[in-house]
Amino acid sequence: MFQNIRTIMNDRKWIIDEKTVELKKFEIFMSGKTDTNKTFVCSYFPSFGVRIATTVIGACKDNGVEHLFLVFGKHARGPTKDIIKKANIDFEMFLTQDVEYNIMDHTLQGKNVPMTESEKATFMKKHGFIEKNLPTLLRSDPVVRHYNWPSKTLIRIVTQSGQNYAIVQ
Numbered sequence: 001m002f003q004n005i006r007t008i009m010n011d012r013k014w015i016i017d018e019k020t021v022e023l024k025k026f027e028i029f030m031s032g033k034t035d036t037n038k039t040f041v042c043s044y045f046p047s048f049g050v051r052i053a054t055t056v057i058g059a060c061k062d063n064g065v066e067h068l069f070l071v072f073g074k075h076a077r078g079p080t081k082d083i084i085k086k087a088n089i090d091f092e093m094f095l096t097q098d099v100e101y102n103i104m105d106h107t108l109q110g111k112n113v114p115m116t117e118s119e120k121a122t123f124m125k126k127h128g129f130i131e132k133n134l135p136t137l138l139r140s141d142p143v144v145r146h147y148n149w150p151s152k153t154l155i156r157i158v159t160q161s162g163q164n165y166a167i168v169q
Contacts, residue, residue, distance in 0.1 A: 001044075001071070001096060001099050001100050002029065002030075004099050004100065004101065004102045005030065005042060005069075005071065005099050006030065007102050007104070008099070008102075008146055009030065009032070009042070011104065011146065011147060012034070012035060012147060012148060013035045014032055014033065014034050014035060014040065015032045015033045016030055016031075016032040017030075017031045017032040017033075029042060029043065029044060030042040030069075034066075034067055038066035038067045038090065039064055039065050039066050039067070040065065040066070040067035040068070040069060041060065041065050041067075041068060041069070042069040042070075042071070043056070043068075043069075043070060043071070044070075044071045044072065044096075045070070045071075045072045045073070046072065046073040046074075047072060047073055047074045048070065048072040048074070048076050048080060049076075049077070049080055050079050050080050050083060053076075053080045053083045053084055054083060056068070056070075057083065057084065057087040057089065060087075060089055061087070061089070065089065066089060066090060067089065067090040067091070067092075068084075068089050068090070068091040068092070069091075069092050069094075070091065070092065070093045070094065071094045071095070071096060071098075071099055072093070072094075072095065072096070073095070073096050074095075075095065076093060081093075092145070092148065094145070098142070098145070103142050103143065103146060104143075104146060109143075110157045110158050110159035110160075111157075111158040111159075112143055112147070112155050112156070112157055112158075113155065113156045113157075113158065114147070114149055114153050114154070114155055114156075115153075115154040115155070115156055119154075120154040123154065123165070124154075131152065131167055134154070134165060134166060134167045135164070135165070135166040135167070136166060136167055136168070136169040137155060137166045137167070137168050137169065138168075138169055139151065139168065139169065141168075144168055149168045150168065151168050151169060152167065152168065153167070153168045154166075154167050154168075155167070155168065
């Protein structure tokens with residue numbers, strides 16, 4: 001699991017700080033800077049409830065953490081998610097089963113390449129497309145979550161049979 005998380009960070013071009021930091025009593029097994037130079041921490045909790053969420057968010061704010069990458073064993077319930085959403089910290093939540101395997105290593109998985117805004121504009125103009133007519137990838141799609149692509153990102157999907165395009169919704 002930890003190697004797959006490291007792969008996710010590397011695929012996103014995030015810089016991993018090799019030393020382990022500690023926020024209060026919670027060990028953070030990975031920290032560093034995102035591709036947009038935000039400080040991130042990645043932590044694992046077997047279960048994650050309101051009390052732990054409140055403490056972790058407070059510790060993140062006290063230490064200038066701007067992005068929280070959480071991995072936990074059980075689904076977070078509504079009140080826990082609400083606390084995280086109100087925290088004004090970028091966050092991602094993954095279950096351990098979501099990061100046990102690297103989906104990008106699957107033999108049928110094509111290469112996914114995000115297009116720049118200028119490439120996107122040229123592509124849309126050349127083919128006469130509008131965003132709503134393109135196939136979509138949901139933000140919940142495992143590949144989108146792997147790379148953490150924002151909405152409206154146009155993705156070129158290259159497979160053995162050719163290439164396709166989809167937009168993140």
